[in-house]
Amino acid sequence: MKSNNFIERSIIWSLILLKDSIFAEELALKKGFLQSLDPRVKIISFLLFILQILFTGSLAVLFSFYMFCLLLVLVSRINLVFFLKRTWFFIPLFSLFIVLPAIFSAGEALLSWQIWGVKLIISRQGLAAAEIFVLRVITCVSWVILLSLTTKHFVLLKALRIFKLPQIFIMTLGMCYRYLYLFVGIIQNTYLAIKSRLGMGVQYQKGQQIVAWNIVALWAHSVGLNEEVYKAMLARGYQGEILAWNDFAMKIRDYLWLSAVVVIIWII
Amino acid sequence: MAIGSSSNHMDNLVFELKDVYFSYLGKFPALCGIDIRINQGQKISIIGANGSGKSTFLQILDGLIFADKGSVSFCGQRLNEKIFNDVKYSLEFRSKVGYIFQNSDVQLFCPTVREDIVFGPLQLGMAKDRIQDRLEQLTSRLKIKELLDRAPYQLSIGEKRKVAIASTLIIDPLVLILDEPTAGLDPLTTRNIIDLLIEENNCGKTIITATHDLHIVEEVSDVVYVFGQQRSIVKSGLAEDILNDLELLQANNLVHIHSHRHKDKVHIHPHLHSGHYIDEH
Numbered sequence: 001m002k003s004n005n006f007i008e009r010s011i012i013w014s015l016i017l018l019k020d021s022i023f024a025e026e027l028a029l030k031k032g033f034l035q036s037l038d039p040r041v042k043i044i045s046f047l048l049f050i051l052q053i054l055f056t057g058s059l060a061v062l063f064s065f066y067m068f069c070l071l072l073v074l075v076s077r078i079n080l081v082f083f084l085k086r087t088w089f090f091i092p093l094f095s096l097f098i099v100l101p102a103i104f105s106a107g108e109a110l111l112s113w114q115i116w117g118v119k120l121i122i123s124r125q126g127l128a129a130a131e132i133f134v135l136r137v138i139t140c141v142s143w144v145i146l147l148s149l150t151t152k153h154f155v156l157l158k159a160l161r162i163f164k165l166p167q168i169f170i171m172t173l174g175m176c177y178r179y180l181y182l183f184v185g186i187i188q189n190t191y192l193a194i195k196s197r198l199g200m201g202v203q204y205q206k207g208q209q210i211v212a213w214n215i216v217a218l219w220a221h222s223v224g225l226n227e228e229v230y231k232a233m234l235a236r237g238y239q240g241e242i243l244a245w246n247d248f249a250m251k252i253r254d255y256l257w258l259s260a261v262v263v264i265i266w267i268i
Numbered sequence: 269m270a271i272g273s274s275s276n277h278m279d280n281l282v283f284e285l286k287d288v289y290f291s292y293l294g295k296f297p298a299l300c301g302i303d304i305r306i307n308q309g310q311k312i313s314i315i316g317a318n319g320s321g322k323s324t325f326l327q328i329l330d331g332l333i334f335a336d337k338g339s340v341s342f343c344g345q346r347l348n349e350k351i352f353n354d355v356k357y358s359l360e361f362r363s364k365v366g367y368i369f370q371n372s373d374v375q376l377f378c379p380t381v382r383e384d385i386v387f388g389p390l391q392l393g394m395a396k397d398r399i400q401d402r403l404e405q406l407t408s409r410l411k412i413k414e415l416l417d418r419a420p421y422q423l424s425i426g427e428k429r430k431v432a433i434a435s436t437l438i439i440d441p442l443v444l445i446l447d448e449p450t451a452g453l454d455p456l457t458t459r460n461i462i463d464l465l466i467e468e469n470n471c472g473k474t475i476i477t478a479t480h481d482l483h484i485v486e487e488v489s490d491v492v493y494v495f496g497q498q499r500s501i502v503k504s505g506l507a508e509d510i511l512n513d514l515e516l517l518q519a520n521n522l523v524h525i526h527s528h529r530h531k532d533k534v535h536i537h538p539h540l541h542s543g544h545y546i547d548e549h
Contacts, residue, residue, distance in 0.1 A: 029417070154379030154419075174379040181421035182373055228374040231332045235369075236388035236435070237362040239355055243390040245383055245399075 011191045014184050027149050032076035034150035039159035041254040045261040046147045052265055053139050059128070061268055062135045069142045076150050083149070087142045095137040099130040153177060158244070171242045179225070183218060190214055280308035281344070282443055282474055283329055288338035290324055298324040300500045302338070304493065306476065308442065311469050313485050313507070314478040316495030317521035322478035323370060325495070326445050329476065330367040363392045366441035370448040372428035375435065376420035381412070384420060385435045392439060399438070406434045410464070426457035433461065443474040450481050462487050482522060485511060496520050 028035060034042065053065050073083045107123030114120070148156065154177065157170050194210060283306040290299040299321045306312055314322045327333045328340055331347050340347045342361065352358045366388075369375040378384040385406070389399045407413040410430045420428060429449065436444065444465070450458040465488055469475045477488045485492060485507050492510040496502035496519075503516055510516070517523040 025419070152417075154383075157379070175377050178377060178379050178420060181419070185421075225374065228369070228371065229377050231327065232367075232369055232375045232377060233387075234332060235330055235362065235367040236439075237359055237391035239358065239391065245386045245390060 011188055014187060017184075024149055025152055027078055028152045028155075030077045032078070032150065034072055034076040034146065036253060037257055038248055038250050038254045039151050039155050040162050040248055041250065041258050042147060042151060043156070043159050043162065045258060046143050048261055048265055050140055050143055052268060053136055053143070056268070057132065059132055059135065062132065062139055066135065066139045066142060069139065069146055073146060076146070078146075078149060083142075083145070086149075087138065087145050091141050092134060092138040096134055099133045102133070103127050103130045105129070158246075159248070161246075167242045167244055171244065175229070179222075182225075183222070186218065186221065187214065190217070282306050282308050282310075282342065283476075284339075284341045285328075285335075286339045288328065288335045288340060290321075290328060290333065290336050294336075297499055299328070299335075300498060302501060304501070304504075306474060308474055309469070309472050311465075311475045311488055311490045312477070313489035313492045314476070314495060315480055315482065315485060315492060315510075315522060316478075317480060317497065320495040320497060320520075321499040322495055323447050326367065326447050326476065326478050330365055330445055331361060332367075359392055362388075363439055364441055365443045365445065366436035366439060368432050368436050368444070368446045368449060370451065372425070372432040373420070375432045376428060379419060380416070381418055381420060381423070381431050382416040384431060385416075385438055388435060388439045394439070402438045402440070406438055410434050410460075425452050426454060429453060429457065429461065433464065437468070441473070443476065444468060446475070446477045448479055448481070449477060450479065450484055458484065480522060482511060482517070494520055494522075 049065060053062060056062060070080065070083075073080055103122050103126040104120060105123055105126035107125035109121045110124045110127060112119060112121040151159070154174050157173055157177075160170060161167070283304065285302050285304045288299055288302040289297070291297045302325065304312075314325060316322050324333070328335055331342075331352055334340075334347070334349055342365070345351065345357075352361070376384045378387055382403070385403060386399050389402070394402075407416060410433065412427065412430050412434060415423060415427060415431065420431065423431065433449075446465070449461055449465070453461070462484055465475050465477070475488060477484075479485065479488075489507040491504060492507050493504045494502045494510060494516060502520060503510065503513070514523060
C-alpha cells in the first residue's frame with residue numbers, strides 16, 4: 001500500500017472500525033458478570049463510580065477504583081491485555097503529555113538536574129497532582145470502555161431511556177448506527193470498483209475528486225434509502241410515535257450489585 | 269371507519285383497481301390504466317421486465333403512494349391520503365395488509381433482528397404476550413431463532429429475507445404483498461420461501477407477488493398479470509397459459525432466444541431470465 005494513498009487508508013480504517021465493533025459485540029455477548037447485569041443498573045452504577053472518581057482527591061481511592069475495574073474486566077471474561085491496550089490508547093497517553101509540565105511546578109524538590117544551564121526540578125506536589133490527574137483519566141476511561149464493551153451498543157442506547165430521552169431520539173440513533181454499516185459496505189465496494197479500473201496509481205488530486213463523487217453518490221443513496229425506510233415503517237404501522245420493545249427486567253443479582261455499589265460509595 | 273363495512277364489499281373482493289394511473293414527479297409514468305380485481309385467498313403474480321411498474325403497483329396496493337387517476341379500493345373502501353390520516357383506519361389496514369420489500373436492508377431498520385420483527389405488532393398495538401408467542405412460532409418455523417440478537421448487517425441475503433418475512437408475518441395479515449421475494453437467493457432458501465407462501469395461502473391469506481423469476485410463478489399464482497413496457501397490463505390469465513405463451517414472454521423481455529453448443533450440435537431455444545422453466549433441448 002502506498003503511504004500517500006489516503007483513500008485506501010481511510011477505507012482500511014473504516015474496516016478496522018467495523019471489525020472492532022463486531023468484536024466488541026462478541027464481548028458483550030459473553031457470559032460474564034457485567035454482561036449478566038441489567039444495562040440500566042450498569043449505567044447507574046458506573047455513573048456513580050465515575051462521579052466518585054471525579055470528586056475524590058485521594059490517590060489510594062483512585063487506585064482502588066482502577067483495580068476494581070480491572071477485577072471486573074477479569075470476571076467479565078475480557079482479555080486483560082486487550083483491555084489495557086484499548087484503555088491506554090490515546091486519551092491517557094495524551095493526558096500524560098498534557099500533565100508533563102505540571103510535575104515541574106514549585107514545591108518540595110524531589111529530583112533536580114540541569115540541561116544547558118536550565119535547572120529542572122520535579123516537585124513532590126507537582127508529581128502528586130500529575131499522578132492523580134493521569135490516574136483519574138485512566139480510571140474514568142477504563143470504566144466507560146468497560147461499560148461499552150460489556151453492553152451491546154443498541155442496548156446501551158435503549159437503556160438511556162432511564163434519563164427520559166425521547167424514544168424517537170433513541171430510535172434515530174439506533175437507525176444511524178445500523179445504516180452506518182451499510183454505508184461502510186458501499187464505500188468499500190465502491191473503492192474496490194475504482195481500484196479494479198484504475199489500479200493503485202490514483203493521484204492525490206484525482207483521489208480527492210473520487211472521494212467528492214463518492215460523497216455525492218452516498219448522499220443521493222442515503223436520501224433514497226431514507227424515503228424507502230420511511231415507507232417500510234409506514235407499511236408496518238408507524239404513526240409518528242415509536243413504540244419500542246422493552247425487555248429489561250431486574251433480577252436479584254441486579255439488586256445485590258446496586259446495593260453493593262451504594263455501600264462502596266457510602267464507605268468511600 | 270372499519271374495513272369491510274362498506275356495502276360494496278361483494279363476495280370476497282379484497283382489492284379493486286379501476287383505470288389506475290401513476291407517474292413520478294408528474295412526468296415519469298409508472299402505471300397506465302391498470303384494472304385488477306383481487307379476491308381473498310387468491311394467489312396473484314405480477315410479472316414484467318425491470319421498470320414495468322411492478323413495485324409501484326405494489327406500493328399503491330399497500331397505500332404507500334396514491335394513484336394520480338383512477339380508483340383503488342380495499343374491501344370496498346376507496347384508498348386515498350385522507351383515509352390514512354384516520355389513525356384507526358390506518359392501523360386496521362396495516363394489520364390486514366403486510367408488505368415485504370424487495371430490498372431487505374430497507375425493511376430491517378432496527379438495530380437487532382428481534383426489534384425488527386416486533387416493530388410492526390408494537391406499533392399496531394398487539395398485546396405483548398401475543399407478540400411473544402408469534403415471535404416464538406415464527407422464528408422456529410423460519411429457523412431464525414439464533415439470529416434474534418444479531419444486527420441485520422451481520423446477516424446473509426437469505427437470512428435478511430427470512431427476517432423481513434417474519435417481520436411482516438408476525439402481524440398475521442390477511443394479504444401478503446411481496447416484491448421480488450426470491451431475487452438473489454440460493455435454491456434452498458427460494459424453496460423454503462415458496463413453501464411458506466403456499467402454506468400461508470392454504471391458511472386463507474391472499475398472496476400478491478411481483479417477480480420476473482418465472483420458475484416460481486406457477487406455484488405462487490392462480491392468476492398472472494403481465495406488465496409491459498407501456499406500464500400497463502398486457503395480458504392476464506392462468507399461470508400455465510401465460511408461461512406457455514412464448515411470444516408474449518419474449519415480447520415483454522421475460523425470455524430471450526438462447527443459442528449454445530453441445531459438442532458438435534448447436535441448440536437454439538427460449539431461455540428464462542431466472543431458472544430454466546422452458547429450457548427444452
